[in-house]
Amino acid sequence: MEQQRQQGAAARRMATLASHLRPQRASSHPQMEEGPLLMGSNCRAKGAAPGFKVAILGAAGGIGQPLALLMKMNPLVSVLHLYDVVNTPGVTADISHMDTGAVRGFLGQPQLENALTGMDLVIIPAGVPRKPGMTRDDLFNINAGIARTLCEGIAKCCPKAIVNVISNPVNSTVPIAAEVFKKAGTYDPKRLLGVTTLDVVRANTFVGEVLGLDPREVNVPVIGGHAGVTILPLLSQVNPACSFTSEEVNHLTSRIQNGGTEVVEAKAGAGSATLSMAYAAAKFADACLRGLRGDAGIVECSYVASQVTDLPFFASKVRLGRSGVEEILPLGPLNEFERAGLEKAKKELAQSIQKGVSFINK
Ligand SMILES: NC(=O)C1=CN([C@@H]2O[C@H](COP(=O)(O)OP(=O)(O)OC[C@H]3O[C@@H](n4cnc5c(N)ncnc54)[C@H](O)[C@@H]3O)[C@@H](O)[C@H]2O)C=CC1
Numbered sequence: 001m002e003q004q005r006q007q008g009a010a011a012r013r014m015a016t017l018a019s020h021l022r023p024q025r026a027s028s029h030p031q032m033e034e035g036p037l038l039m040g041s042n043c044r045a046k047g048a049a050p051g052f053k054v055a056i057l058g059a060a061g062g063i064g065q066p067l068a069l070l071m072k073m074n075p076l077v078s079v080l081h082l083y084d085v086v087n088t089p090g091v092t093a094d095i096s097h098m099d100t101g102a103v104r105g106f107l108g109q110p111q112l113e114n115a116l117t118g119m120d121l122v123i124i125p126a127g128v129p130r131k132p133g134m135t136r137d138d139l140f141n142i143n144a145g146i147a148r149t150l151c152e153g154i155a156k157c158c159p160k161a162i163v164n165v166i167s168n169p170v171n172s173t174v175p176i177a178a179e180v181f182k183k184a185g186t187y188d189p190k191r192l193l194g195v196t197t198l199d200v201v202r203a204n205t206f207v208g209e210v211l212g213l214d215p216r217e218v219n220v221p222v223i224g225g226h227a228g229v230t231i232l233p234l235l236s237q238v239n240p241a242c243s244f245t246s247e248e249v250n251h252l253t254s255r256i257q258n259g260g261t262e263v264v265e266a267k268a269g270a271g272s273a274t275l276s277m278a279y280a281a282a283k284f285a286d287a288c289l290r291g292l293r294g295d296a297g298i299v300e301c302s303y304v305a306s307q308v309t310d311l312p313f314f315a316s317k318v319r320l321g322r323s324g325v326e327e328i329l330p331l332g333p334l335n336e337f338e339r340a341g342l343e344k345a346k347k348e349l350a351q352s353i354q355k356g357v358s359f360i361n362k
């Protein structure tokens, strides 16, 4: 009797397993969109683990792949969706072998809606990167259209998701996203955040080098935007409190503003920052998820709709919570050098914002 019961159970397990090993209709990868179940729960049906659903759009790229790795390791993430127009089957198969949460891959525009449906957080590193000699604004012509298409999908399929925009030029792609959401009637400025964390990460590193401190103990607010002079580190507000000579201020400000170009030149045509960016994006996404969970006191710099200056978008410290950006913190006292930097930053930012807005409303 017991033997018969065990044989029956084993036969049922084999049948379930075999059904998942059969070739899929449009995909030979069981964890891809056409597959029956999420990878990691193939053999026995289970309810979804508690946690957040996160999609990465541009997941097969230089940032997307290490970001997928880091998000798959995040215990707050229960389901990870990887969307790209190329190569997601391989990336998803690879990542799916990690013994962490579930992952599912989506390939090409027809699968965008399924990639987005039900997501709590959408991270967008889709788009072309710079080559030496280019500015971030030189990417506008290609990346603006990519940002528009992806945000139209978000407005339709997960209008309540928090959106983290990485694609450059961030100073324009965030206003583009806002205009797309406004047109769709889904715009919530608290849920749209441009990722400027890499500027803070770099500032912490370079300031740590100058002060001889562990960069993990340094926190430098970086305000403005994410390109050249719009990146404005507030070296007068570094934590722990410290002071710099004017040579140090000039050196640090210039290195932080040109950190992206430093990497573009070192990569000599093979792209821009990917690994440090994936680290920064994962750090920022984790802060957004902790905010969504209801953790208190989460403050990060981000480029958001803001009244902290007379511009409609500006990067500064924001407090994150259950509804996204719950408070935009004041800039604090700026010294003369920083006030001059702010004026330069605002001039360039105003043009980049207008360019993004006009792209959607032309
Ligand atoms: N915010 C920031 O601090 C930073 C932003 N970036 C920006 O991030 C973007 C991506 O950089 P990388 O990953 O190095 O580029 P990459 O070229 O290595 O990867 C981009 C990925 O986007 C995908 N893609 C293109 N069109 C798409 C679409 N319509 N839908 C979905 N995916 C699409 C590509 O297939 C590719 O896999 C660039 O615009 C870059 O300038 C890069 C570093 C820092």
Ligand SMILES: O=C([O-])CC(=O)C(=O)O
Binding pocket: 129, 130, 136, 168, 198, 259, 260, 261, 263, 264, 272, 273
């Ligand atoms: O410099 C680039 O083009 C990529 C980027 O935004 C950065 O590394 O900060």
